[in-house]
Amino acid sequence: MDVTTPVDSELAVKQWYRLRETLLDLGHTVHELTPEPGLPDMVYAANGAFVVDGTSYGARFRHRQRAAEAESHRAFYEAYGWRHVSPTETNEGEGDFAYLPDAYGGLILAGYGFRTSAAAHAEAQEVLGRPVVSLRLVDPRFYHLDTALAALDDRTVVYFPEAFSPASQQVLAQLFPDAIRADEADAVAFGLNLVSDGRHVVLNSEATGMAAKVAAAGYLPVPVELSELKKGGGSVKCCVAELRP
Known part of the structure; x- marks a missing residue:
C-alpha cells in the first residue's frame, strides 16, 4: 500500500499461482475472476461480495x-x-464479513470503522437473513475484519483483540470464550488473513507464530509465500472469495 515500495510483478503473479495450486492440491474447486485493465486490486477478490446460502451481497467500495x-x-x-x-x-465484501454457520444457528460477524459502514451490517442482515454482530475496528493497520479475525471452522474463530474497540472485545469474548487469541506479531504478519476448510489453514508463510497457534489447536497449517501481494495490503484471505451455495 506504500507506493514508494517497489513490487516485483513477475514474482507476485507466481505467488498468486502458487496460492491457487495450493487450494487445488487440498481438493478445493477454484473459479477465477477475469481481470480488468486498470483494476490491479481485483487480485484481492474477497472484497467484491459476501456470499451466504447462494446469495451474494455485493460490494460498494469506499x-x-x-x-x-x-x-x-x-x-x-x-x-x-x-x-x-x-x-x-x-461495504467491501468478505473483507469485512465472516460467516460461521454452526455458531448460534448461523452467525455473521461484521467489521466497521475504516472501509465498511455500520449501516451495511443492517442491510446485509436483511439481504442474507442471518443475524449480524457488528464489531468496531480501531487500529488503522487492521482496516478490514479479515486482517484481525478469521473463521477456522464453522464455529471457531481466531482474532487479535487489540484491533477492536473495548466493547467489541467484550462481545467477542462472550460469544467465543474458546477462541484462539492472536498477538500483534501474528496480526502484523497478516497471519489472520487466512483461509481454512476446518482442517487445513492456508496462511502467510511469514506468520510462523500464528501457524504454531493453529497447529496447537489441532489444525494443519499450510504456509504460502505472498510477500509481494502483502505489499498491496493483502494476503491469503484477501485473494480468496469463499463461495457458499
Missing part, C-alpha cells in the same frame, strides 16, 4: 479507485446463477 470492481463481481455471480443483491451502503 475508494473510487476500486469502485468499478463491483460490476465485475456482479457479472461473475450472475453468470453462475447466483442471486446477487447490489448494496446501497458502503
Whole structure:
C-alpha cells in the first residue's frame, strides 16, 4: 500500500499461482475472476461480495479507485446463477464479513470503522437473513475484519483483540470464550488473513507464530509465500472469495 515500495510483478503473479495450486492440491474447486485493465486490486477478490446460502451481497467500495470492481463481481455471480443483491451502503465484501454457520444457528460477524459502514451490517442482515454482530475496528493497520479475525471452522474463530474497540472485545469474548487469541506479531504478519476448510489453514508463510497457534489447536497449517501481494495490503484471505451455495 506504500507506493514508494517497489513490487516485483513477475514474482507476485507466481505467488498468486502458487496460492491457487495450493487450494487445488487440498481438493478445493477454484473459479477465477477475469481481470480488468486498470483494476490491479481485483487480485484481492474477497472484497467484491459476501456470499451466504447462494446469495451474494455485493460490494460498494469506499475508494473510487476500486469502485468499478463491483460490476465485475456482479457479472461473475450472475453468470453462475447466483442471486446477487447490489448494496446501497458502503461495504467491501468478505473483507469485512465472516460467516460461521454452526455458531448460534448461523452467525455473521461484521467489521466497521475504516472501509465498511455500520449501516451495511443492517442491510446485509436483511439481504442474507442471518443475524449480524457488528464489531468496531480501531487500529488503522487492521482496516478490514479479515486482517484481525478469521473463521477456522464453522464455529471457531481466531482474532487479535487489540484491533477492536473495548466493547467489541467484550462481545467477542462472550460469544467465543474458546477462541484462539492472536498477538500483534501474528496480526502484523497478516497471519489472520487466512483461509481454512476446518482442517487445513492456508496462511502467510511469514506468520510462523500464528501457524504454531493453529497447529496447537489441532489444525494443519499450510504456509504460502505472498510477500509481494502483502505489499498491496493483502494476503491469503484477501485473494480468496469463499463461495457458499
